[in-house]
Amino acid sequence: MIHTSRYLLFELIWALPVLALQWVLGWRYLLGTWRLWVPALMALTLYLSLADAVAIQQGIWRFDETALVGLSVGNVPIEEVLFYGLTSAMILQGMVLGWFFLREREAFLGRLAPWRARRRQASLPAEEAHHRQGEGRNRCGGEDEILV
Amino acid sequence: MSYATFVAIFLGLPLALLCVFLRRRLRDGRLWKLMGILVIVALAYMAPWDHLAAVWGLWTWAPLQTWQKKLWAIPLEEYLFCLLETVLAVALMYALLTSRRARLAEQQERRPRA
Numbered sequence: 621m622i623h624t625s626r627y628l629l630f631e632l633i634w635a636l637p638v639l640a641l642q643w644v645l646g647w648r649y650l651l652g653t654w655r656l657w658v659p660a661l662m663a664l665t666l667y668l669s670l671a672d673a674v675a676i677q678q679g680i681w682r683f684d685e686t687a688l689v690g691l692s693v694g695n696v697p698i699e700e701v702l703f704y705g706l707t708s709a710m711i712l713q714g715m716v717l718g719w720f721f722l723r724e725r726e727a728f729l730g731r732l733a734p735w736r737a738r739r740r741q742a743s744l745p746a747e748e749a750h751h752r753q754g755e756g757r758n759r760c761g762g763e764d765e766i767l768v
Numbered sequence: 769m770s771y772a773t774f775v776a777i778f779l780g781l782p783l784a785l786l787c788v789f790l791r792r793r794l795r796d797g798r799l800w801k802l803m804g805i806l807v808i809v810a811l812a813y814m815a816p817w818d819h820l821a822a823v824w825g826l827w828t829w830a831p832l833q834t835w836q837k838k839l840w841a842i843p844l845e846e847y848l849f850c851l852l853e854t855v856l857a858v859a860l861m862y863a864l865l866t867s868r869r870a871r872l873a874e875q876q877e878r879r880p881r882a
Binding site: 715 | 778861
């Protein structure tokens with residue numbers, strides 16, 4: 621049983637932890653945008669599986685038949701269809717999460733902007749005083765005068 | 769058909785079409801930032817896994833249909849396949865996330881409910 625499921629187990633062990641992590645981190649965003657990424661996932665899986673059929677027919681790659689469960693769509697093993705589904709899901713979901721991460725970051729920095737501006741203003745008098753002190757020193761015989 | 773030709777036809781071509789479609793939005797820095805990160809992560813995560821599968825003999829490539837140059841046990845075209853699949857998926861998702869439909873849905877969500 622395990623012998624003939626080697627490819628299937630190999631890809632599931634590889635991909636499922638990543639997908640699980642993505643859902644744990646950003647299930648709100650993934651649920652909120654499912655109307656965008658689910659059709660893209662289906663289209664990519666279908667397209668890449670069709671391309672895979674051509675590659676197999678052309679003999680570009682081949683599989684160890686003893687590692688496959690034996691189900692196939694045309695000449696494409698079901699593991700391959702699943703492979704394209706899993707890889708596409710990892711990338712598409714990664715993109716959705718990255719997109720919203722960047723947006724949240726921008727929004728956070730935007731919310732922080734007034735506070736940072738206030739801090740800058742508050743620190744301005746002290747800085748100015750320091751600056752003026754330095755100017756005064758120069759006027760009353762600083763390094764410049766000595767050099768001259 | 770060689771592996772490189774296969775990659776060019778089935779990944780390069782749709783990607784080129786998608787780039788033409790997205791031509792006005794290609795200057796968006798967010799797209800390139802996310803694409804760069806996802807490509808690096810995808811290649812780094814795919815390579816050891818693919819290498820192990822090749823070593824175990826789960827799948828093999830026809831030597832005469834590849835460039836016969838390998839990094840670990842994987843032909844260079846396989847890396848190219850992974851790279852272009854990632855770029856294609858990222859560009860497609862970007863097209864959807866910045867589509868008019870997505871922006872309208874977002875505006876509706878932000879609008880205060882009466």
